[in-house]
Amino acid sequence: MTSWLSRAFSVARFVRSGKAALFSVARFVRSGTAASSARRPSLLSRAGLLGVASLVIAVSSSRAEDTFFAQRVAPIFEEKCVACHGEKKQKGKLRLDSFAQLMRGGEGGGVVKAGAPKASELFIRVTMDPTDEEFMPADSKPPLTPDEVKVLEVWIAAGASETALLSSIKGAPALAAPQGPTVALAPDWHPRALQIAQLEKTLGLRLVPRSHVPTDGLVLRTASSPGRCDDAALAQLASVADLIVEAELARTQITDAGLTAIAAFANLRALDLTRTAVTSAGVGKLVVLKKLESINLTSTAVDDAGVAPLRSVASLKNVWTFDTKVSPPGPR
Amino acid sequence: MNPSSPDHHLCSDHCGENPTVWDLPHVPLGLKREWLDLETRRHFLGQGVKALGWAGLATLLGRSAPNLLANAPIPGAPAMLPHYAPKAKRAIYLFMAGSPSQIETWDYKPTLADLFDKDLPESVRGGQTLTGMTASQTRFPIAPSLYKFARQGKAGRFVSELFPYTAKVSDELCVIKSLHTDAINHEPAILQLTTGNMFPGKPSIGSWLSYGLGAMNAELPTFVVMTSKMPHRTNVQALSNRLWSSGFLSPEHAAVALRSGSDPVLYLNNPKGIASDVRRAMIDGVNDLNRQLFERVGDPEINARISQYEMAFRMQTSVPELTDFSNEPQSTWDLYGPKAKEPGTFAYNCLMARRLAERGVRFTQIFLRSWDQHSRLPTNIKLMAEDSDQPTYALVTDLKRRGLLDDTVVIWGGEFGRTVYSQGALTPDNYGRDHHPRCFSMWMAGGGVKPGISYGETDDFSYNIVKNPMHIRDLHATILHLFGLDHNKLSFKFQGLDQKLTGVLPSKVINDLLA
Numbered sequence: 001m002t003s004w005l006s007r008a009f010s011v012a013r014f015v016r017s018g019k020a021a022l023f024s025v026a027r028f029v030r031s032g033t034a035a036s037s038a039r040r041p042s043l044l045s046r047a048g049l050l051g052v053a054s055l056v057i058a059v060s061s062s063r064a065e066d067t068f069f070a071q072r073v074a075p076i077f078e079e080k081c082v083a084c085h086g087e088k089k090q091k092g093k094l095r096l097d098s099f100a101q102l103m104r105g106g107e108g109g110g111v112v113k114a115g116a117p118k119a120s121e122l123f124i125r126v127t128m129d130p131t132d133e134e135f136m137p138a139d140s141k142p143p144l145t146p147d148e149v150k151v152l153e154v155w156i157a158a159g160a161s162e163t164a165l166l167s168s169i170k171g172a173p174a175l176a177a178p179q180g181p182t183v184a185l186a187p188d189w190h191p192r193a194l195q196i197a198q199l200e201k202t203l204g205l206r207l208v209p210r211s212h213v214p215t216d217g218l219v220l221r222t223a224s225s226p227g228r229c230d231d232a233a234l235a236q237l238a239s240v241a242d243l244i245v246e247a248e249l250a251r252t253q254i255t256d257a258g259l260t261a262i263a264a265f266a267n268l269r270a271l272d273l274t275r276t277a278v279t280s281a282g283v284g285k286l287v288v289l290k291k292l293e294s295i296n297l298t299s300t301a302v303d304d305a306g307v308a309p310l311r312s313v314a315s316l317k318n319v320w321t322f323d324t325k326v327s328p329p330g331p332r
Numbered sequence: 333m334n335p336s337s338p339d340h341h342l343c344s345d346h347c348g349e350n351p352t353v354w355d356l357p358h359v360p361l362g363l364k365r366e367w368l369d370l371e372t373r374r375h376f377l378g379q380g381v382k383a384l385g386w387a388g389l390a391t392l393l394g395r396s397a398p399n400l401l402a403n404a405p406i407p408g409a410p411a412m413l414p415h416y417a418p419k420a421k422r423a424i425y426l427f428m429a430g431s432p433s434q435i436e437t438w439d440y441k442p443t444l445a446d447l448f449d450k451d452l453p454e455s456v457r458g459g460q461t462l463t464g465m466t467a468s469q470t471r472f473p474i475a476p477s478l479y480k481f482a483r484q485g486k487a488g489r490f491v492s493e494l495f496p497y498t499a500k501v502s503d504e505l506c507v508i509k510s511l512h513t514d515a516i517n518h519e520p521a522i523l524q525l526t527t528g529n530m531f532p533g534k535p536s537i538g539s540w541l542s543y544g545l546g547a548m549n550a551e552l553p554t555f556v557v558m559t560s561k562m563p564h565r566t567n568v569q570a571l572s573n574r575l576w577s578s579g580f581l582s583p584e585h586a587a588v589a590l591r592s593g594s595d596p597v598l599y600l601n602n603p604k605g606i607a608s609d610v611r612r613a614m615i616d617g618v619n620d621l622n623r624q625l626f627e628r629v630g631d632p633e634i635n636a637r638i639s640q641y642e643m644a645f646r647m648q649t650s651v652p653e654l655t656d657f658s659n660e661p662q663s664t665w666d667l668y669g670p671k672a673k674e675p676g677t678f679a680y681n682c683l684m685a686r687r688l689a690e691r692g693v694r695f696t697q698i699f700l701r702s703w704d705q706h707s708r709l710p711t712n713i714k715l716m717a718e719d720s721d722q723p724t725y726a727l728v729t730d731l732k733r734r735g736l737l738d739d740t741v742v743i744w745g746g747e748f749g750r751t752v753y754s755q756g757a758l759t760p761d762n763y764g765r766d767h768h769p770r771c772f773s774m775w776m777a778g779g780g781v782k783p784g785i786s787y788g789e790t791d792d793f794s795y796n797i798v799k800n801p802m803h804i805r806d807l808h809a810t811i812l813h814l815f816g817l818d819h820n821k822l823s824f825k826f827q828g829l830d831q832k833l834t835g836v837l838p839s840k841v842i843n844d845l846l847a
Contacts, residue, residue: 185417209413211415211416211418212416221548221692223692224548225551248692294738322734
């Protein structure tokens with residue numbers, strides 16, 4: 001603990017002289033802003049909220065914050081309304097920065113009528129003709145998306161409750177997953193995070209999540225040290241085999257024997273075997289990969305006989321066979 | 333963390349060696365406590381010293397709660413993953429500095445032929461401010477392209493006879509004819525394209541990608557820049573590292589400039605008579621001193637310095653392998669042409685770009701200068717096209733046949749357009765063109781870009797955009813999108829602002845360009 005304190009002091013001293021501290025803050029804050037995507041209240045309250053939430057997660061699996069209002073409704077107000085209906089400005093004497101304020105209403109009284117969206121001033125304002133001067137948000141600010149309107153509608157229809165759980169209100173459009181495919185390409189990798197870290201460490205390769213979406217799968221990446229990735233290494237990936245969606249194995253030491261391990265990557269979509277020692281004898285093992293979309297065999301010893309079995313893989317769109325004995329054009 | 337381990341990640345942001353959250357002012361106490369709590373748990377799990385560090389903090393603030401515990405233990409994992417699964421893993425940007433005329437290249441205007449030496453209608457020019465170079469001209473005579481166009485490829489796109497090779501990959505290209513920029517002079521315009529801002533000091537595209545996604549290959553820089561020998565020299569703009577600097581981002585996100593010749597990276601080789609182990613010992617010593625300094629002052633730039641030393645040491649092995657072209661088959665030389673053997677040529681650089689892409693370098697930017705044809709345009713544009721056409725075609729073709737084009741986006745273009753009217757005297761076989769920011773053409777290929785299409789339209793004079801204008805910011809937003817990054821979310825707090833590549837003015841991903 002003392003070291004924390006002394007650090008805090010040394011940094012505090014530094015604040016006056018400037019740079020390092022500024023930098024630190026910049027770095028600190030940007031990690032937050034990078035994520036302000038999730039449309040939550042302000043950064044700090046959001047951070048606080050996460051803090052609490054994650055602590056709870058660490059202990060048990062239920063969260064007080066899992067209400068429909070907090071998860072779905074408040075973020076919409078926060079993004080599109082609070083600039084004019086919040087702490088700083090209260091246009092029409094209305095505030096939308098908390099449930100209590102919302103229910104207090106504005107100049108004209110209550111704006112939400114539980115159970116009756118079409119009779120709720122708030123809902124009327126966001127669904128009227130956008131050229132109407134009463135349309136909200138005012139001043140040609142970005143209007144609500146159809147999904148957001150729908151969220152408000154189902155919430156009001158279901159009783160406009162502060163405490164109703166997220167799961168209890170049906171009919172709301174799914175939260176726009178950050179534009180990625182909503183289909184799960186692989187199981188969520190998070191439960192196996194420790195295993196993944198361990199494997200990365202011992203095998204000297206990377207298992208990188210493809211995106212923030214936990215079911216987008218992992219990329220098996222070897223570019224930093226392809227020389228360290230061999231058949232034995234691949235054989236040790238069995239416990240995460242179903243998580244791997246892309247395998248970048250160009251220039252690695254793998255041979256036909258390693259393809260046995262790869263054949264167990266059931267969710268594999270892209271496989272790069274460029275300049276490896278794989279041969280026609282091994283490629284046939286891959287026909288069990290029913291999701292495989294592309295395979296790169298550039299600069300390998302594979303020939304026509306080797307790629308022929310791949311025709312049975314219906315999902316396969318691209319087979320690259322440049323600098324091989326496969327007669328051009330490679331099967332498509 | 334052990335900085336000499338091969339897994340050492342390029343970005344100091346998440347190597348856990350920076351000041352702890354506890355040190356930060358303006359952080360709610362509760363959050364600090366929570367961080368400490370998790371950190372303690374990490375110790376308990378035996379995951380190492382300060383393991384959560386910045387990665388943990390990023391996680392704490394940047395991820396949704398359920399991910400928190402799970403994400404924390406991954407050492408070296410990028411602090412920021414793509415927001416959505418990317419189409420492009422790498423980009424190769426062929427920057428045609430000086431700005432090739434769109435009228436001779438990608439914005440075919442057949443009706444101009446009948447308007448030779450007619451005055452550009454004032455209504456078209458619309459009282460636009462001109463550069464000092466043509467402001468004093470009394471006439472603005474229309475100069476049609478001296479080069480012919482013909483339909484090429486399955487899509488039947490009109491391609492200039494200046495590009496007989498590129499014409500063969502016309503179906504791979506997505507040509508944008510409606511780009512526009514804010515600057516009318518080279519320096520600010522080039523800066524705007526490379527960094528999103530006309531003023532120096534902002535991070536370039538490659539730096540943003542490095543910051544946002546980290547490295548794929550820790551043995552090589554994430555962002556590499558090359559300048560090319562010019563086939564001729566007129567009106568050559570100076571290039572400097574402000575075009576590829578990391579600005580306010582940590583210095584390891586800046587590009588490494590690969591030079592031609594025996595020393596591709598300056599000061600990389602050991603001085604004569606210094607053996608590798610001596611060098612290693614020296615670097616360890618310097619790093620140790622730096623770490624002590626860091627303990628005292630806590631400036632993260634010190635860590636950036638340490639990781640730069642480490643990167644340089646690793647490049648002592650990775651760069652010689654990279655630059656050794658001896659294992660390239662004859663088919664490579666046939667494709668790129670004989671000039672590819674001469675270090676520093678555009679052809680050589682294109683081949684190098686393919687080799688960098690193969691090895692997982694995210695962003696390679698090749699500059700080719702001397703497209704600034706204010707006078708003698710017909711002669712000089714031909715020299716430039718002859719130098720660059722075959723290598724450009726070769727690069728696209730090579731990436732494609734090796735299966736790399738699907739996840740590598742190639743970008744071609746200059747910093748603005750050129751005027752339809754002649755700068756200086758117009759004769760049947762000679763003219764010049766001045767700068768023109770209102771419209772210009774670029775193309776992109778691969779990496780999730782829709783092949784074979786054209787986007788945007790200009791008027792009959794290639795003077796004003798009449799359909800689908802696309803600002804540089806939109807180009808940047810679209811490039812980031814291809815990499816799975818949301819341009820509004822990829823930000824960095826600096827000088828009180830959430831700085832973004834696309835800045836604060838409206839910008840959007842152009843969905844029509846996406847495959």
